[in-house]
Amino acid sequence: MNVTIKDVAEAAGVSPKTVSRVLNGEAYVRPSVKEVVLETINRLGYKPNMAARSLAGARSYLIGLAVDDPTWSAYAAGLQLGAIKKCRERNYHLVVEPVDTNQAESEEALMRAIAHLRLDGIILVPPLCTSDSLLDRIEAIGLPYVRVAPGQQPERSALVEIDERQAAFDLTCHLISLGHRDIGFIQGIEQHAATPLRRAGFLDAMHQAGLPVKPSRIQPGDFNFHSGLEGGEILLGDAQDRPTAIFASNDDSAMGVIAAASRLGIPVPQALSVVGFDDAPAARIVWPDITTVRQPLGDMAGAAVEILVDPRYRANMQDVAFRRVLPYEIIHRGSVGPCPT
Amino acid sequence: MNVTIKDVAEAAGVSPKTVSRVLNGEAYVRPSVKEVVLETINRLGYKPNMAARSLAGARSYLIGLAVDDPTWSAYAAGLQLGAIKKCRERNYHLVVEPVDTNQAESEEALMRAIAHLRLDGIILVPPLCTSDSLLDRIEAIGLPYVRVAPGQQPERSALVEIDERQAAFDLTCHLISLGHRDIGFIQGIEQHAATPLRRAGFLDAMHQAGLPVKPSRIQPGDFNFHSGLEGGEILLGDAQDRPTAIFASNDDSAMGVIAAASRLGIPVPQALSVVGFDDAPAARIVWPDITTVRQPLGDMAGAAVEILVDPRYRANMQDVAFRRVLPYEIIHRGSVGPCPT
DNA sequence: TATGCATATGATTGCGCTGTCATGTTGTGT
DNA sequence: ACACAACATGACAGCGCAATCATATGCATA
Structure with missing residues (x-):
C-alpha cells in the first residue's frame, strides 16, 4: 500500500529510528546519513502518517481555531487564512471549530473535539477568548491556547493583539485634526473586549482635545451593517443637531452609517466623515x-500558531514572553474629509 | 492520564472489542450490554482517540475542503460552515486546505496534506473541481472526492450543484416579464464552470423572448466588486444607449454595478434594475x-460530506446515485423594478 | 595506553484502537 | 431431540511511528 518509515529505513540501509530522527530534526545524525535518508524519502515519496505519529508521540500536529461567528465574517476569514498559512509552514494542520457562545452544548462539542483530536493547541477568537468558563476548562485539561485580542486579563496566558485603544485614539485624533468637533460613535458587541477599548480610545481623544461628547452621540451596535444603519439614522436624524463625523466600531457598521447618510441625502465625505475599524x-x-484601522489579522493568527508550536511555550505557558502586540496602521481613504464650515 | 477503551471495558466488565463494537454501531451486541457500555462511557467521560482509530482502522474521520479563494469570500465561508456542521453530526472533522490554482507547488502541498492526514474524502470547490490534473491525481490515489458546482463532466464523479443555467434563465425571464428588453450582462471568472452556464441561461432567456443581445452588452468580470464597477460604467456610460437592466454574475459584481449607477446618477431601481447571483x-x-439567486451553500456542502462518509459511495465511486442537484430560489429584493418607459 | 565524554545508531516496546478469527450461546425448523 | 444457523463475545495481532534504553564509535585528555 503506502510507503512507511520501515521501507525508507531499509532502502536507505539504516534503522527506522534514524529515519525518525531525520524527520524530526533531532541531533546525532551524521550529515552524510541525513542526506542519504532525505534522498530516499524523496525518491520513495514517503509521507509520514500523522495518526501513527500522534499515537506514538506527544504531538498531534493539529491546531484548533475556535470561532464564534455564525456569518464567518471577514474577521474570522482573515484569521483563518493566516493561521492555515503558518500551519503549512510548520507542517501542522488547522481544524476549524465553530462555537456558539450562547449554547452550552456547543462548548461541550468543542471539548469533545479537543479530546478526540488531541489538539496540540487552540486559538481562541473574540468573544470566546473572554469566556472565563471556557478558559478554565481548557486550562484544566492543560491544553495550550492563545487568545486573539482578548483585551483583558493580559497576564492570564499568551495573547496576540493590537493596541485597540491607541488605534481608536489615533483615528479620533485624525478626525479632530481635520476640524471635527462633534463626533458620533457606534459601538460594537459589548461582549467583545474590543468594544470598550475602542470606545475608551475615542473618548480619551475627545477629552484630551477638550471636546464634549453628549451621551446621545454614543449609539449601541453589534458590528454589523444594520446597527450602523440604525445608529446612523439616529445620529443624523436631526438636521439641526448632527455630528460632522461618525466613528463606527468596525467597517460593516461604517458602511451602515454611509448608507444612512445616503438615504438622508448627506454627502460623504463633504458633509459627513465616517471611519471604521x-x-x-x-x-x-x-x-x-472607508478610512479605517488595518489589523494585521493574518499575522496575528500566524503569531498565534507560532506560539502554540513553540516548545518553550508548551513548557511554560505562564511565560510573559508570549504576549504579542502587533502594529496597526491607519488607512486613509475617501470617507473622511475636513469639517464642513 | 486519559481514559482509554480498556478502562471502559474493565469498568463495564466486557472486552475492549465489545466497547469498540458499541462505539462503531456494529451488530451483534445485546441491547442490555450496549446500554451498560454506553453508561460507562458517559460516566468515565471516555472520548475515543482519533489517531488510534485511524491507525488501526481504515478511516481517519477527517474530511478535507480544498478551496482556491484567496479572499475567502462569502461563497467559501458558506460552504465551510455547512461542511463543518455536517461533519460534527457525523463525528468527523473538517480540515481546510487552501490551494492556489496558479501555483503548482500549492497542489503539491495539498497532495502532501492528503497523504499526511489520510483524509477520508475531499470536497473540491470551483475552480479546483474543474482542474483535470488535480482530479486525475486524486483519482490516482483512490481518494473519494465530491465536486461542488463543477458544471461539466457530470458523469465523472459525485457532485453537488444547482441548475445554474436554469436559475440564470429564470432570473432573466423575471426581468423580461417586468418589461426589460435591453439587458446587460457582467460575466464571472472564465475558469469557473458557473460562468458559461449563467451566461448561457441569460442568453437562452433573451433568445426565447426574441430579444437581441448586442455583443457590447456582455462585459467581462471576475466575480468581484471592481469588475462590476468597471463593467457597469461601460454599460451605462452612453446615456443615449444604455440597458434598463443588468444581470451581474454574482452579488459582489452586482454591488459594483449599483455603485457605477450611483456615480453616474442613475437611480436603482427606478432607472436601472440590477440582479446578482x-x-x-x-x-x-x-x-x-439585491434581487438574486439563493444557492443553498450550506446544504450543498453538507450533502457533499454525507456522500463522502457514505460507505456505499466509498464502495462504488462511479455510482450515479451520488449526483445531487439542489433547489435554488430567486430572492426578490429592492434592486429590481419595472422597465422605465 | 587508558579513561572519559560527546556523538551516532539500533533493538525493543507500546501508544489506543480495530480487524480477524476462534469460541461460545442462543434460537429455529424438522 | 438434533442439526444448523444466527447471534454474541473475547483473544490476539498489528497499524506506523516515537520514546527509552542499550550499544557502538570517534576523539580529546590525563
Whole structure:
C-alpha cells in the first residue's frame, strides 16, 4: 500500500529510528546519513502518517481555531487564512471549530473535539477568548491556547493583539485634526473586549482635545451593517443637531452609517466623515472607500500558531514572553474629509 | 492520564472489542450490554482517540475542503460552515486546505496534506473541481472526492450543484416579464464552470423572448466588486444607449454595478434594475438590497460530506446515485423594478 | 595506553484502537 | 431431540511511528 518509515529505513540501509530522527530534526545524525535518508524519502515519496505519529508521540500536529461567528465574517476569514498559512509552514494542520457562545452544548462539542483530536493547541477568537468558563476548562485539561485580542486579563496566558485603544485614539485624533468637533460613535458587541477599548480610545481623544461628547452621540451596535444603519439614522436624524463625523466600531457598521447618510441625502465625505475599524475587504471596495484601522489579522493568527508550536511555550505557558502586540496602521481613504464650515 | 477503551471495558466488565463494537454501531451486541457500555462511557467521560482509530482502522474521520479563494469570500465561508456542521453530526472533522490554482507547488502541498492526514474524502470547490490534473491525481490515489458546482463532466464523479443555467434563465425571464428588453450582462471568472452556464441561461432567456443581445452588452468580470464597477460604467456610460437592466454574475459584481449607477446618477431601481447571483450576506444588507439567486451553500456542502462518509459511495465511486442537484430560489429584493418607459 | 565524554545508531516496546478469527450461546425448523 | 444457523463475545495481532534504553564509535585528555 503506502510507503512507511520501515521501507525508507531499509532502502536507505539504516534503522527506522534514524529515519525518525531525520524527520524530526533531532541531533546525532551524521550529515552524510541525513542526506542519504532525505534522498530516499524523496525518491520513495514517503509521507509520514500523522495518526501513527500522534499515537506514538506527544504531538498531534493539529491546531484548533475556535470561532464564534455564525456569518464567518471577514474577521474570522482573515484569521483563518493566516493561521492555515503558518500551519503549512510548520507542517501542522488547522481544524476549524465553530462555537456558539450562547449554547452550552456547543462548548461541550468543542471539548469533545479537543479530546478526540488531541489538539496540540487552540486559538481562541473574540468573544470566546473572554469566556472565563471556557478558559478554565481548557486550562484544566492543560491544553495550550492563545487568545486573539482578548483585551483583558493580559497576564492570564499568551495573547496576540493590537493596541485597540491607541488605534481608536489615533483615528479620533485624525478626525479632530481635520476640524471635527462633534463626533458620533457606534459601538460594537459589548461582549467583545474590543468594544470598550475602542470606545475608551475615542473618548480619551475627545477629552484630551477638550471636546464634549453628549451621551446621545454614543449609539449601541453589534458590528454589523444594520446597527450602523440604525445608529446612523439616529445620529443624523436631526438636521439641526448632527455630528460632522461618525466613528463606527468596525467597517460593516461604517458602511451602515454611509448608507444612512445616503438615504438622508448627506454627502460623504463633504458633509459627513465616517471611519471604521478592521480594514475589511469591503472597506476598500465600497464607494466612498472607508478610512479605517488595518489589523494585521493574518499575522496575528500566524503569531498565534507560532506560539502554540513553540516548545518553550508548551513548557511554560505562564511565560510573559508570549504576549504579542502587533502594529496597526491607519488607512486613509475617501470617507473622511475636513469639517464642513 | 486519559481514559482509554480498556478502562471502559474493565469498568463495564466486557472486552475492549465489545466497547469498540458499541462505539462503531456494529451488530451483534445485546441491547442490555450496549446500554451498560454506553453508561460507562458517559460516566468515565471516555472520548475515543482519533489517531488510534485511524491507525488501526481504515478511516481517519477527517474530511478535507480544498478551496482556491484567496479572499475567502462569502461563497467559501458558506460552504465551510455547512461542511463543518455536517461533519460534527457525523463525528468527523473538517480540515481546510487552501490551494492556489496558479501555483503548482500549492497542489503539491495539498497532495502532501492528503497523504499526511489520510483524509477520508475531499470536497473540491470551483475552480479546483474543474482542474483535470488535480482530479486525475486524486483519482490516482483512490481518494473519494465530491465536486461542488463543477458544471461539466457530470458523469465523472459525485457532485453537488444547482441548475445554474436554469436559475440564470429564470432570473432573466423575471426581468423580461417586468418589461426589460435591453439587458446587460457582467460575466464571472472564465475558469469557473458557473460562468458559461449563467451566461448561457441569460442568453437562452433573451433568445426565447426574441430579444437581441448586442455583443457590447456582455462585459467581462471576475466575480468581484471592481469588475462590476468597471463593467457597469461601460454599460451605462452612453446615456443615449444604455440597458434598463443588468444581470451581474454574482452579488459582489452586482454591488459594483449599483455603485457605477450611483456615480453616474442613475437611480436603482427606478432607472436601472440590477440582479446578482449567490445571495451573499452583503446582498441583503446593502441599499438597495439585491434581487438574486439563493444557492443553498450550506446544504450543498453538507450533502457533499454525507456522500463522502457514505460507505456505499466509498464502495462504488462511479455510482450515479451520488449526483445531487439542489433547489435554488430567486430572492426578490429592492434592486429590481419595472422597465422605465 | 587508558579513561572519559560527546556523538551516532539500533533493538525493543507500546501508544489506543480495530480487524480477524476462534469460541461460545442462543434460537429455529424438522 | 438434533442439526444448523444466527447471534454474541473475547483473544490476539498489528497499524506506523516515537520514546527509552542499550550499544557502538570517534576523539580529546590525563
